[in-house]
Amino acid sequence: MQTLDENKRKKIIAAAGKLFGKKDYHSVCLSEIAAEAKVGKGTLYVYFKSKEDLFSSVRIEGYMDMYRYLSKNIDTESGDPLEHLHKIISETVKYCYRNKSIFKLLRAGTGTKMKPEIKKTRKKVLELTRSVIESGVEKGILCDSKPAYTANYLLDVVRSGLSYSDGQIPQDELIEHIYNFFSRALKK
Amino acid sequence: MQTLDENKRKKIIAAAGKLFGKKDYHSVCLSEIAAEAKVGKGTLYVYFKSKEDLFSSVRIEGYMDMYRYLSKNIDTESGDPLEHLHKIISETVKYCYRNKSIFKLLRAGTGTKMKPEIKKTRKKVLELTRSVIESGVEKGILCDSKPAYTANYLLDVVRSGLSYSDGQIPQDELIEHIYNFFSRALKK
DNA sequence: ATTACAATACTGGTCAGTCGGTATTGATAG
DNA sequence: CTATCAATACCGACTGACCAGTATTGTAAT
Numbered sequence: 206m207q208t209l210d211e212n213k214r215k216k217i218i219a220a221a222g223k224l225f226g227k228k229d230y231h232s233v234c235l236s237e238i239a240a241e242a243k244v245g246k247g248t249l250y251v252y253f254k255s256k257e258d259l260f261s262s263v264r265i266e267g268y269m270d271m272y273r274y275l276s277k278n279i280d281t282e283s284g285d286p287l288e289h290l291h292k293i294i295s296e297t298v299k300y301c302y303r304n305k306s307i308f309k310l311l312r313a314g315t316g317t318k319m320k321p322e323i324k325k326t327r328k329k330v331l332e333l334t335r336s337v338i339e340s341g342v343e344k345g346i347l348c349d350s351k352p353a354y355t356a357n358y359l360l361d362v363v364r365s366g367l368s369y370s371d372g373q374i375p376q377d378e379l380i381e382h383i384y385n386f387f388s389r390a391l392k393k
Numbered sequence: 394m395q396t397l398d399e400n401k402r403k404k405i406i407a408a409a410g411k412l413f414g415k416k417d418y419h420s421v422c423l424s425e426i427a428a429e430a431k432v433g434k435g436t437l438y439v440y441f442k443s444k445e446d447l448f449s450s451v452r453i454e455g456y457m458d459m460y461r462y463l464s465k466n467i468d469t470e471s472g473d474p475l476e477h478l479h480k481i482i483s484e485t486v487k488y489c490y491r492n493k494s495i496f497k498l499l500r501a502g503t504g505t506k507m508k509p510e511i512k513k514t515r516k517k518v519l520e521l522t523r524s525v526i527e528s529g530v531e532k533g534i535l536c537d538s539k540p541a542y543t544a545n546y547l548l549d550v551v552r553s554g555l556s557y558s559d560g561q562i563p564q565d566e567l568i569e570h571i572y573n574f575f576s577r578a579l580k581k
Numbered sequence: 582a583t584t585a586c587a588a589t590a591c592t593g594g595t596c597a598g599t600c601g602g603t604a605t606t607g608a609t610a611g
Numbered sequence: 612c613t614a615t616c617a618a619t620a621c622c623g624a625c626t627g628a629c630c631a632g633t634a635t636t637g638t639a640a641t
Contacts, residue, residue: 206606206617206619208607234595235598236597236623244622247599248621248622250598255597256596354567357554357557358550365548369545382538391577422631423631424589434632434633583640590633591632595629595630597629600625600626603622604619605618609615609616611615
């Protein structure tokens, strides 16, 4: 019996991610994705039940990957909250630079309401930032009445910086500017 | 020859803005817009040369309207930069709350590259913020190595706040949080 | 009668999703 | 080890729906 190939699923997600990152939802057609992934169009429907499902999966996978990457590189438990903040910002920016296609998906929104599963995954990424800020507040080092709002801003500011004049800002300059901005805003 | 009626043009733009604000570009169809504007579909082509053109016009008109609104309510020339900042933030947020549909367009991007004319209009809005920050820096009250980046962040942070849990944050709370955040980040 | 326009039919093209056929795999048995 | 079988992955041509843009028609006002 032939079995589903996790590897092929990954290839499809990657191809779709690349295209959805460049063009908007309705401008990407499935035959294009199939070609990019080097599979038949019908195969897409073996792994995903619809275009929407594929798109959602791309976003979920994207957030999960980002989350894995961030949580591998950031230890929230100990140390200086400001250092964590710097780490979160620099790793987020670096991750987005390395995965140019992903950052457009950060706020995609196809018009149809965002599926709860995507929200949940996105939330995991946000929680990381929020918990860093919150622990800083508890320790009396930071000051923020609504860390959850701020965490939300952060992702959008990164996206903002990345799309500023079509991504012409050097990575390190962007990291420093954002870190400066956030640390000054939050420092007690 | 039919005479162009500026009023009718406005009605079409308003109808289109309302729909483009709710759904994404490809999910809004022209007969829908025509119905909403209570004009015939053909009439759309008297006033706009294509769907793209109409969409661009909506965005341009939106930025212009926002710009007019902001510059009417904000006097950059004199007074305290921090007060100006507060004014910019509160007026931007208020404007977006009142024109719910517009704020989704702030970063729309249809996949096709943003037309230069839209960029130019968007820039006018950004310049306002940038010049306020810059004058604050010159006066030695504020501190920012890249006011242009920060101006860019601001629009996205407002959008971020507005879409946070589907716009559940009370207007005044959002204004205060954003102002607090930005003023702390920029104050010397 | 002429003008202006809404309403609507039409056209050409695009694309999501389906379907019937083929290829591949894992299991079972001899 | 090899042959056979059944399950199902894989494929791409096809279809039906949708829609931008255009052409036509009906009607109301001047």
